[in-house]
Amino acid sequence: MTITEKILAKASGRDFCRAGDNIWVSADVLMTHDVCGPGTIGVFKREFGENAKVWDREKVVIIPDHYIFTSDEMCHRNVDTLRKFVKEQGIKYFYDPGTPSYSGVCHVTLPEKGHCRPGEVLFGTDSHTCTHGALGEFATGIGNTDAGFVMGTGKLLIKVPATMKFVIDGELPKGVTAKDIILRIIGDVGVDGATYCAMEFAGSTIESLSVEERMTICNMAIEAGGKNGIIAPDEKTVTYVKSKTKKPFECFASDKDAKYLSVRKYDASKFVPVVAMPFSPDNVKNAADMKDFRIDRVYIGSCTGGKIEDFKMAASVLAGKKVKVQTFIVPATVEVEKALSTEKIGGRTLVQIFEEAGCDKPAPPSCAACLGGPVDTFGRSNNDEICVSTTNRNFPGRMGSKGSKTILASAMTAAASAVKGHIADPRDV
Amino acid sequence: MSHHNTIKGKVFVVGDNIDTDQIIPAQYLNLVPTIPEEYKKLGSYALCGLPDSHKIRYVKSGEFNTEYPIIVGGKNFGCGSSREHAPVSLGAAGTKAIIANSFARIFFRNSIATGEVYPVEIAKEDLSKELSTGDEVEISLERNELKIIKTGKVYKLKDIGDVREVVEAGGIFQYARKKGMIK
Numbered sequence: 001m002t003i004t005e006k007i008l009a010k011a012s013g014r015d016f017c018r019a020g021d022n023i024w025v026s027a028d029v030l031m032t033h034d035v036c037g038p039g040t041i042g043v044f045k046r047e048f049g050e051n052a053k054v055w056d057r058e059k060v061v062i063i064p065d066h067y068i069f070t071s072d073e074m075c076h077r078n079v080d081t082l083r084k085f086v087k088e089q090g091i092k093y094f095y096d097p098g099t100p101s102y103s104g105v106c107h108v109t110l111p112e113k114g115h116c117r118p119g120e121v122l123f124g125t126d127s128h129t130c131t132h133g134a135l136g137e138f139a140t141g142i143g144n145t146d147a148g149f150v151m152g153t154g155k156l157l158i159k160v161p162a163t164m165k166f167v168i169d170g171e172l173p174k175g176v177t178a179k180d181i182i183l184r185i186i187g188d189v190g191v192d193g194a195t196y197c198a199m200e201f202a203g204s205t206i207e208s209l210s211v212e213e214r215m216t217i218c219n220m221a222i223e224a225g226g227k228n229g230i231i232a233p234d235e236k237t238v239t240y241v242k243s244k245t246k247k248p249f250e251c252f253a254s255d256k257d258a259k260y261l262s263v264r265k266y267d268a269s270k271f272v273p274v275v276a277m278p279f280s281p282d283n284v285k286n287a288a289d290m291k292d293f294r295i296d297r298v299y300i301g302s303c304t305g306g307k308i309e310d311f312k313m314a315a316s317v318l319a320g321k322k323v324k325v326q327t328f329i330v331p332a333t334v335e336v337e338k339a340l341s342t343e344k345i346g347g348r349t350l351v352q353i354f355e356e357a358g359c360d361k362p363a364p365p366s367c368a369a370c371l372g373g374p375v376d377t378f379g380r381s382n383n384d385e386i387c388v389s390t391t392n393r394n395f396p397g398r399m400g401s402k403g404s405k406t407i408l409a410s411a412m413t414a415a416a417s418a419v420k421g422h423i424a425d426p427r428d429v
Numbered sequence: 430m431s432h433h434n435t436i437k438g439k440v441f442v443v444g445d446n447i448d449t450d451q452i453i454p455a456q457y458l459n460l461v462p463t464i465p466e467e468y469k470k471l472g473s474y475a476l477c478g479l480p481d482s483h484k485i486r487y488v489k490s491g492e493f494n495t496e497y498p499i500i501v502g503g504k505n506f507g508c509g510s511s512r513e514h515a516p517v518s519l520g521a522a523g524t525k526a527i528i529a530n531s532f533a534r535i536f537f538r539n540s541i542a543t544g545e546v547y548p549v550e551i552a553k554e555d556l557s558k559e560l561s562t563g564d565e566v567e568i569s570l571e572r573n574e575l576k577i578i579k580t581g582k583v584y585k586l587k588d589i590g591d592v593r594e595v596v597e598a599g600g601i602f603q604y605a606r607k608k609g610m611i612k
Binding site: 022024035036038039042043046047048066067072074075078081125126127129141142143144145146149152153155157159191192195196222225227280371372373374375393395396397398402 | 446448450451454455456458459460461462463464478479480481504505508509510511512513514516531533534535538539542543591595600601602604605610611
């Protein structure tokens with residue numbers, strides 16, 4: 001069996017399952033946020049009754065993160081709906097905006113707070129829930145109705161996905177990061193190339209990556225249509241998870257004779273910094289070939305590109321340089337925000353480096369402009385801006401107005417582009 | 430939604446990779462689908478994120494319902510975010526079926542789980558190139574066929590497959606009740 005099949009077999013109480021089987025699996029964690037939480041609660045109450053209780057108050061994790069710093073009253077009402085539900089149900093894990101428990105972007109919060117553990121099943125009402133496969137678990141995005149079902153029963157009917165394996169071996173050249181790996185893969189298979197499939201990433205390059213960089217890769221599995229991204233846990237994973245939680249967990253790995261739908265092999269030494277041009281994440285070009293493309297702004301943030309390592313990589317490019325375009329810094333979580341003031345490169349904190357380079361003052365942690373949102377959202381494209389962004393999608397209107405354009409890139413390529421005022425290869429800065 | 434139905438009406442034609450931001454832009458996600466008046470409002474915004482090159486709006490400005498009960502798309506319809514607001518906004522607007530070459534996984538699943546719209550795949554032909562917005566078609570979900578009214582040409586649709594049981598039950602909750610999973 002593949003690692004995905006093994007985890008799903010365990011979660012369904014059986015010894016074996018294979019791609020194509022439809023099985024009921026038990027959830028270890030159900031995550032929801034302010035955009036889909038109120039609708040999920042609505043479904044839960046409609047179907048199980050006004051006085052129904054969630055199946056396990058310690059397994060429902062609620063992380064408001066999308067529309068937090070806005071004057072939109074409806075958004076505030078939605079967070080209030082979550083607060084009321086948390087109180088009524090005695091939900092243990094709630095990261096409440098405006099209180100010391102607030103954290104920020106759900107997909108960075110979940111691993112930071114120890115909710116991601118190898119061998120488990122995590123459902124979330126957000127498509128980027130696939131991020132957490134980086135820690136060796138099955139994690140996938142679901143809608144409100146399925147989430148309402150899980151909330152009441154702790155179970156969901158799942159079709160076991162076939163697995164596409166991506167083996168990446170060798171040393172990444174300087175200036176090339178996990179974001180470049182996953183954009184290259186999406187460019188190769190297309191935005192629907194992995195539809196309904198598990199995307200399993202393996203090889204010496206993946207092993208050499210940090211847990212955060214592995215998250216960047218699994219985060220974008222959905223951009224190829226994947227059901228889940230997954231990386232077998234190793235020493236790094238175990239050390240990371242044990243530093244976050246005391247809960248026990250089980251590590252799985254694919255068998256040598258596991259059946260794959262396809263196996264693709266990559267030589268990491270041939271990778272280069274890339275960008276995904278408008279309006280699709282699979283419209284991938286070498287950054288060095290796109291120098292003529294002028295830009296108006298740069299955005300560094302989100303679950304894909306707003307982690308502490310992303311900011312360290314951006315700062316390594318920006319140190320001692322000046323940006324030519326407006327550059328937004330949006331840490332994903334409070335923990336990342338704090339680290340901006342403690343992590344240093346060459347004796348300067350990241351915050352100092354960004355300030356000296358002329359970036360805008362870091363915004364408070366949230367999803368912010370990654371998906372546009374209410375018109376007063378920080379960093380939102382409200383006109384015809386062209387933005388190089390470390391986020392995950394660039395379909396029409398993704399970061400706000402229909403007239404705007406988003407170019408997806410790594411934190412290093414985004415920083416290099418900010419310095420040049422056009423798309424740039426970080427090795428040329 | 431019932432698979433026994435025949436659906437007849439005008440089509441609204443879109444292309445490949447219609448993502449959920451184009452179906453319902455993120456600024457409207459402050460609306461909660463389970464609140465009736467907000468459900469209705471979601472319908473008024475259905476497909477309003479399509480680029481301005483689409484001269485015809487799916488739902489006319491100031492209205493809540495569409496005159497096109499059938500959407501015809503290319504490949505990967507509904508890609509992007511897991512927001513259930515997407516199939517819900519279409520269902521609220523009066524969409525009955527979506528015919529596409531392929532669907533993104535979560536959108537397909539949300540359509541089935543909610544019972545809001547019926548997602549059907551067409552085998553080989555790219556109908557989004559054969560049809561124009563406003564053309565009339567008739568879909569038989571029983572025979573898995575689509576007929577273009579003006580030409581009489583009939584196309585074979587793919588069977589809904591494994592999820593037929595869920596569709597027949599009327600959604601994930603009804604299916605689970607039928608199976609005795611929940612009360």
